[in-house]
Amino acid sequence: MTRTGHEFRSRCSIARSLEILGDRWTLLVVRDLMWHGKHTFQELQNSEERMPTNQLSQRLKRLMDWGLVSRKAYQDRPVRYRYELTDKGRALEPLLRQIMHWGYDNLGGGFYDPVHKKSLPAKQP
Amino acid sequence: MTRTGHEFRSRCSIARSLEILGDRWTLLVVRDLMWHGKHTFQELQNSEERMPTNQLSQRLKRLMDWGLVSRKAYQDRPVRYRYELTDKGRALEPLLRQIMHWGYDNLGGGFYDPVHKKSLPAKQP
DNA sequence: GAAGTGACTTTCTATATGAAAGTTACTCCA
DNA sequence: TGGAGTAACTTTCATATAGAAAGTCACTTC
Incomplete structure (x- = not known):
């Protein structure tokens, strides 16, 4: 479903998603x-x-x-x-979880949101 | 693992990830x-x-x-x-797949990358 | 009638984006 | 020997977006 009047810069669905979510x-x-x-x-x-x-x-x-x-x-x-x-917005949940997960594993811990609201110890590499 | 000298704006691992990937x-x-x-x-x-x-x-x-x-x-x-x-970069694969998947399902199809390089028919809502 | 509240909008400066052209350090071919 | 080509950038510059701060509007409550 494309917004009327919007031309995507690319046919790649990642590039398209980033036009909306990429900031x-x-x-x-x-x-x-x-x-x-x-x-x-x-x-x-x-x-x-x-x-x-x-x-x-x-x-x-x-x-x-x-x-x-x-x-x-x-x-x-x-x-x-x-x-x-x-529904379209809620469909972003797995994506949000992946971003959180990657950040938690690779950027020194931090909050790990939907599970606990408290900080977990940073993973040691 | 934080880059030396970098102060994250937030303790949220999503916000942190977006400081690097959010564009x-x-x-x-x-x-x-x-x-x-x-x-x-x-x-x-x-x-x-x-x-x-x-x-x-x-x-x-x-x-x-x-x-x-x-x-x-x-x-x-x-x-x-x-x-x-x-390795840290390759760890982004699941995230990339989720973005692709969301875009494919919600922005009118487009390329669905790693699986086929050709376009799949757009999912009808 | 003065102060507060929620949801914005406006203003303004700084930073980022994107198109285009320029630079550097070569190799290859005539 | 010199001109064209190539890869990897860097620079320049106009425009767009970001972000801080203050202002507006339509109320309600003291």
Whole structure:
């Protein structure tokens, strides 16, 4: 399913995925929606990495454009939104786990997210 | 294993991984080294996506800094290099497969790399 | 009526991206 | 002997994106 009006730079499905996911923030938003129970704009921007609000706004827009995230108003006057992953977004879970796994094994440990929220000892090479 | 002098922005292993891999090009270089038998500078920049040479140069440097790629001269006068994945780099294979898989399922098909080099029919949603 | 809250948007500077051309150190061929 | 070719970069430069900070809007609560 391609977004209307978008031309991919390549026929490779990895290159295509990277056009949407290939930056330092997008997958952190997905992580927070998937595992950390963060669903409002405020909650998302209060993550450890402190994403700038303009980027968060942009990324949420892009994720919605591509159908990975949807939102619905949880109140009117003023309208406020709750963001959630769609099926397409939830399908990123194995990918997220692989990234986490590689980082944990190869970049000196760190948090290992969905399993425990605490730090595990770094693997000794 | 952290690179000397580098401060990660977060303790999350996903955020850490994205500091190294989170852009539109890096994983394509890894893909080409891993599956497409491309090992020289020239071969790498002749990929379908036509990565600019300055970016390729930069990315190879970063990948070497982090120990995901190594190179050795395959000739002197003038010296020319052959790039290869290290174990740490090869450990990205499952991640690459997951990205490919997600893209294939969710972005209208495209090439499905290591298995066949030809296009498969797009999955109908 | 003043302060607070949530969800953004705007502004601004710095860094990164990408296209193109240039450089270096050769080899090969006429 | 000199001109063309080749591989691996580096440099230049215009444009785009990133990131910090402050501002806006539509309320609610004290």
